[in-house]
Amino acid sequence: MPMRVALVCGSFSPDRDGVADYVARLASGLAAVPGVEPVVVSAATATAECVRVCDRWDLQGVRAAARAIAGLAPDVVHVQFAPSAYGWSPAVGLLPLLLRRHTSAPVVTTLHEYGWWSWPRRVPATVWRALERTRAWDRETFALAPRSAALVTTNAGHAATVRSRLGREAQVVPLGPNVEDAGDERDAARAEAAARYGLPAGARLLVFFGFVHPVKGVRYLIDALAQLRAEPAYADLHVVVAGGFTSLALPEDEARAFRAELEEHSAQRGTTDAVSFLGHTPAREVSRLLRAADLAVLPLTHGVTAKSGALLAALDHGAPVVMTLPERPADRSPELVDGVNVVTVAARRDGEALAVALRRALDDDALRSRVAAGGRALAEGRTWPVLAARHAELYASVAGDPVRA
Structure with missing residues (x-):
């Protein structure tokens, strides 16, 4: 019998959420591993094919989810944790406690986001630290992280936070690219992009890729573009923003307003003709743009780490990446090195520094050329078949173990 793994995703809508896209790619990779049967489970709000186990992730919904997941007879339950994916409800943190009433399957948790949230917020940090010293409760995940048989993070920074708070070692399993390389030749991709977006011959192309949200720093990319285009040497620069505005983190009404705000900001900076907002962009077109790009630009306001699927996609395509760094050195990904595989920006929220x-x-x-080659080398070991195999090994290691008491 294959090992059945229930992949718990808050809202399985890969077109609206990066974690859901990750789960879809992981499930596909696991399906190709002999002896593993992945089953994605989610809430009724999911838009992609999965097993819907609750209406919402409140306490009643988590109780229903625990019963439904147990009914699938999983060998392992793998929870994908990010607060927004569960509607900012902390109740999912009770899932291990509720599951053990119905199944002995161990829980594995991947902490996609960790180290910045708590519920309720009004509880002082000193109280949280005292609770966390018991190794039974966590300010962000309640019982989820403490009661999981194994923890996974996608970057070393989150693993360090787990270690300091909970005294546990999380396995670091990095992300893979979230866009498959379609294999376009660079010259053909550039010609296609020039024709599609009306670029003059020889124009240089800057590409931002990912869901567009205020924290992604596109406003500062527009500011940098305006500053550079005022100089004759850079008058031909063009920016393509390839990504949808509507997501779990930015509902449709807010997304429309934010797009209008960015378009107005571009008009005020005199860059309307030099910026193309594509909205949701098919993967095939994103691949072509990344092949065509002179630079891929990720000016996130909180900085970029190796847990970014968009970063890995750019590196995998051989696009030289310019990116912001997290403010605290402890939060940075040590494998991302300025001048070796990326070009870093000295400050966040700063169009001049980005310029x-x-x-x-x-x-x-x-x-x-150097950072493009270095970035591609970094991405080579982070393919989804490799990452799926690492997960399968982890599942096998915990499948015979009870959930922590």
Whole structure:
């Protein structure tokens, strides 16, 4: 009998959420591993094919989910945790306690987001630290992380937070790219992009890829573009923003308002003709754009780490990446090295600093070639078949173990 793994995803809508897209890719990879049977379970709000186990992730819904998941007779339950995916409800943190009433299947949890949230917020940090010292409760996940048989993070920063709070070692299993390389030749991709977006011959192309949200820093990319285009050497620059605005983190009404705000900001900065907002973009077109890009630009306001699927997609396509860094060195991904596999920006929320980094990369052909090659080498070990195999090994290691008491 294959090992059945219930992959718990808060809202399985890969077109609206990065974690859901991750789960879809992981499930596909696991399905190709001999002896593993992945089953995605989610709430009624899911838009992709899955087993719907509750209406919502409140206490009543988590109780229903525990019964329904147990009814699937899983060998392992793998919870994908990010607060927004569960509607900011902390009740999912009770899932291990409720599951053990119905099944002995161990719980594995991947902490996609960790280290910044707590519920309720009014509880002082000193109280949380005292609770966490008991190794039974956690300010962000309640019993989920403490009672899981194994914890996974996608980056070393989250693993360090787990270690300091809970005294546990999380396995770091990095993300893979969230867009498959379609294999376009660079010259053909550039010609297609030039024709599609009306670029003049020889124009240089900057590409932002990902869900568009205020924290993604697109406003500062527009500011940097305006500053650079005022200089004759960069008057041909064009930015393509490839990504939808509507997501779990930005509902439709807010997404429309934010897009209008960015378009107005671009008009005020005089870059309307130099910025293309594509909205949700098919993976095939994103792949072509990443092949065509002179630079992929990720100016996130909280900085970029290796847990970014968009970053891995750009690296995998051989696009030189310019990116912001998290403020705290402890939160940075040590494998991302300025001048080796990325070009870093000195500050966040700063169009002028971003312009400096873009100018540095645009003016140095050798730098772009070096970081493109280094980025591709970094991405090579992070393919979804490799990552699925690592998960399968983890499941096998815990499948005979009871859930922690």
